């Protein structure tokens with residue numbers, strides 16, 4: 129079945145955003161004089177919880193504080209997260225976050241081939257709009273037919289809900305689309321929705337159990353900076369992943385019947 133849509137995760141897949149998120153969280157904590165500051169190592173662990181509000185709440189639940197203090201801190205979560213989102217979108221709008229290598233190229237190859245684009249992300253619409261506008265220009269948002277994100281679903285990744293919402297809104301079956309992810313939570317979500325998934329891990333997610341992925345690559349890469357050892361290791365034609373080859377991975381041509389194989393073998 130032909131691939132009719134690419135469904136992109138955002139954080140870690142479209143762009144390596146988690147350092148900017150980490151800094152924004154810490155700025156919000158500082159603004160509220162909480163004395164919290166998430167290190168890179170701590171944040172890498174905290175990323176096991178998807179969703180910024182849920183991440184702050186899980187951090188609070190692990191604090192050694194009284195029940196009353198925990199309740200007070202829990203009451204701050206929406207305000208803290210809104211503040212964090214303001215810091216994050218401001219940083220993105222200043223151009224501090226770039227798309228990962230090969231993402232813009234793959235997006236335009238897919239569009240040129242008549243393939244639609246969608247997003248399935250845990251982050252907020254505000255963050256996505258800021259990122260697409262700052263990296264793909266004022267019409268960046270218009271390149272995507274569907275943006276499924278944040279609180280649109282009750283159960284966030286690794287639940288499959290956000291990918292199911294994206295597929296339903298696209299009007300497609302899982303076999304007609306491909307998911308692109310960076311994390312184990314994301315992979316569990318996309319495969320839970322029945323999607324063949326390409327995983328391109330980052331520092332924040334590398335070393336995860338990606339066995340359910342259809343393909344794992346360090347990145348999409350570019351002609352001028354091809355993947356080491358490619359083509360020939362996993363890729364067949366070029367040292368960067370082209371839309372056409374991605375489709376052959378996700379939706380391989382049907383196996384030849386014995387007669388077809390015989391006939392093909394007879395071709396000069």
Ligand code: XBP
Pocket residue numbers: 137138139140146149177178179180181248249250251252255285314
């Ligand atoms: C990754 C997440 C998000 C971001 C922070 O989302 O889990 O929570 O870490 O963004 P994705 P928010 O599904 O795009 O990988 O604070 O807006 O949640």
Ligand code: MG
Pocket residue numbers: 137138139140141309310311314
């Ligand atoms: Mg991600």
